[in-house]
Amino acid sequence: MSDPLVKICGVKDAETAIGAARAGADFLGFVFFRKSPRFVSAEAAEEIILDLKQASFDEGFAMPRLVGLFVDTGEKELSVAAPLLSHFQFHGHESAERCEELGAEFGVEVIRAIPVTGPDDVAAAKEFAEAADILLFDAKPPPGAVRPGGYGASFDWSALASYDGETPYLLAGGLAPENVADAIASQKDRPAFLGVDVSSGVESAPGVKDAERVKAFLAAAKK
Template identity: 80%
Template structure:
């Protein structure tokens, strides 16, 4: 499948990981933030990844890149998960310097989430131009949400016209199989646009992915 890259975030079990990878997901995200309904331990993620690698080998589908989502995590937390991952995704107050240091220290690529409410937020992403490998533009969490992403809230994608950086970016926030085609259509002419990210938009309940919705989302994104 061609088209934008697709990230399925908040994977909690091997069946979901395998089904998503089989359907063409390019990234799978594991949430290492305890307050999230999608939280997994590094041990649980490792089991899922072992099963996924076996299925990829047996069936011949491509292994997705493996992303760990963190919010202001300490070294211990990062070091436990790093050997499993290709990317760290930071949703906290990590500075550009911190992002750059951690990527080098642990030998992973860095995705930095930028919560968006206005054009100023999009312009601020330029601070991470050298520090992150990918920028993830997400909707700002509603008051009292308790988690930085996966809230099913969208933002005005036209605001991304303010982004002038060269670092590739991914669009997240309130995407579903129904609206992702529109989101992609509005971005695909932009050189830095890399792909889309979904969590709650492919769930039947918080933290429970729906295989049919995952497949529909990937198909709508890449179609």
């Protein structure tokens, strides 16, 4: 297995973005979903990205790929954010056909989130095999939840043993510096495993990234 890729999601400020990229993050995620404590506007994300690009140029670290998280978002909002991004990440009711259409229309790659509690949910990923460039297996949110993730909940990683698709996938849900190495080890023999995604596990409070935990997560994942 090649080194796992790491996505730091829910970035809200330039300091976090630059620190994560400097420490080796492969993807940074911006949450364009207003009910999330990690919400940023497209205008705020653009300012962060400008600062990030300048720091990348000045310091010589690689620019991560930039992901926008959306939940049943209208095309007008997508069109504003698209020029900033390499990937759309969909967490709503977007069908496979719709994911494919939007990726093509806006010239971005598509990450499709698949909420998981067990193997039956993993099987549901098959419908997105052609439509998504990357799948994101994440813990299913609790009943009555108002947002699709970021609760620090996990699922049984062994459920992914039933995944036999070729579309690469990221593992998310309840990951933190303390358990990410185990999560990666659990997937190491799976050819489609691409890497890990973290949000709440590197925070000191909802929506507040902790720079030391971000660095610790990246170090543990890349080890």
